[in-house]
Amino acid sequence: MSVKNYAPKNIEDLFSDLAKMTPKSKIIAGGTDLNISLHAGVVKPDALLYVGGINEMRQIVKTDGKVEIGAAATMSEIAKSRLLQEGLTAIADAAADVGSAQIRNNATIGGSVANASPAGDILVPLFLLKAEAVIANSKGELRRVPIPEVLLGPGKNSLCYDEAVIKFLLPLALPGQRSAFVKLGFRKAVTVARIGLAASLDMTEDGLIKAAEMMVGAISPVPLRIETAEQYMLGKRPDEIVETVGRMLSDLIIEKTPKEFDRDYKIGAACGAVDNLLKRFY
Amino acid sequence: MRLEFIVNDKKRVLEVAADKRLIDILREDLGLMGTKEGCGEGECGACTILLDGKAVHSCLLVAAQMPGRQVTTIEGLEKNGRLDPLQSAFVEEVAIQCGYCTPGMILSAKALLLENPAPTETEIRRALAGNICRCSGYTQIIRAVERAAREGGADI
Numbered sequence: 001m002s003v004k005n006y007a008p009k010n011i012e013d014l015f016s017d018l019a020k021m022t023p024k025s026k027i028i029a030g031g032t033d034l035n036i037s038l039h040a041g042v043v044k045p046d047a048l049l050y051v052g053g054i055n056e057m058r059q060i061v062k063t064d065g066k067v068e069i070g071a072a073a074t075m076s077e078i079a080k081s082r083l084l085q086e087g088l089t090a091i092a093d094a095a096a097d098v099g100s101a102q103i104r105n106n107a108t109i110g111g112s113v114a115n116a117s118p119a120g121d122i123l124v125p126l127f128l129l130k131a132e133a134v135i136a137n138s139k140g141e142l143r144r145v146p147i148p149e150v151l152l153g154p155g156k157n158s159l160c161y162d163e164a165v166i167k168f169l170l171p172l173a174l175p176g177q178r179s180a181f182v183k184l185g186f187r188k189a190v191t192v193a194r195i196g197l198a199a200s201l202d203m204t205e206d207g208l209i210k211a212a213e214m215m216v217g218a219i220s221p222v223p224l225r226i227e228t229a230e231q232y233m234l235g236k237r238p239d240e241i242v243e244t245v246g247r248m249l250s251d252l253i254i255e256k257t258p259k260e261f262d263r264d265y266k267i268g269a270a271c272g273a274v275d276n277l278l279k280r281f282y
Numbered sequence: 283m284r285l286e287f288i289v290n291d292k293k294r295v296l297e298v299a300a301d302k303r304l305i306d307i308l309r310e311d312l313g314l315m316g317t318k319e320g321c322g323e324g325e326c327g328a329c330t331i332l333l334d335g336k337a338v339h340s341c342l343l344v345a346a347q348m349p350g351r352q353v354t355t356i357e358g359l360e361k362n363g364r365l366d367p368l369q370s371a372f373v374e375e376v377a378i379q380c381g382y383c384t385p386g387m388i389l390s391a392k393a394l395l396l397e398n399p400a401p402t403e404t405e406i407r408r409a410l411a412g413n414i415c416r417c418s419g420y421t422q423i424i425r426a427v428e429r430a431a432r433e434g435g436a437d438i
Contacts, residue, residue, distance in 0.1 A: 003299060004300065028347065029345055032339070032342045036322075036323045039322065048300050048301065048346040052347060053349075053350075100411055100412020100413075101338070101393070101408075101412055102327060102337050103412065105336040105393075106333075106338045106343070134386065139422075186333075190410075190411050
């Protein structure tokens, strides 16, 4: 049986096309993950709904107190956006580190969330920066859902078959706040994250950390906060805490990462990843 | 589905399955054999083409994503019987051995030069990081891209 295809050009048409979806249907944007499963025959959809033609879903815009990133915005577009700087840099950093140029030109942020890979680079800053997903359904409704409630575990999201994420909302960072993401993999480029690390720091004029948030990906099914480190950093300079924060991260890896997921390598590499990340702040 | 799109500056209208891969449409339906399949999962870069001017994997796109879009394959680089400066530079610098990775390599380089006509070596290496060559090595390839950028002028 041939696969049906729908290609809405605006959100109104998306609503009505979502009503035609069945539990076997798939929403496609860049397709960098889905098309591999399609070709392998692992996924056999009855319909493909292509959302890349919806202009509104490709835009990155600033609105009242937020930056909105369309779910079909590509990693290349996110990496280059002038709106994703200073406090929101972590998300541009992560997008710039995904795969190769070819993958970044095609892979989208919405697809990455839907695919829910434990090693998804962009997921770490989405958690860190408290993103919300705006989800459309077949009844023509929109709802806002915090990212931890969308991403449930490896390959698992909370979206129903007649729902699609249309955009992500990121609260604007406070003045003085900065964020960054670093990735540790087996090669410098085109690599799967073994550790993805992101922090958002607010610092005093003399370089002391007055507020900190830190998140790690690729060591557990979904990204985790490193709360011990967030507490420990307060009142200190980024350059004097590398070793202790590195130990806190390796402790977390010992606790959370199964052995077959390169645990021993990650334990040894934790301090270096923390060093790479904190260097971005001094 | 009916697929209407532009391939190498020519409008094409085809009847294809919505889940047929672009690489298969190019090779089987349009006879454009220059695009090669290596890994089939976006790791090797052999199938790289330009989509709306940007380098992407043709093995990771399907017909449902293609209506109205512009594709350039290796066959589309030659203009009025003259090779693209990148193609000439790959020949001159002997940046080819078996040639299997070459179309993808050249199209990744083309996408780079379209955006950045005077790239540094680091920028070239980053742009080609997703293209794997297992025989000639990368030195000649980088040299060829540098040469095309230097000598290509308005033809790039």
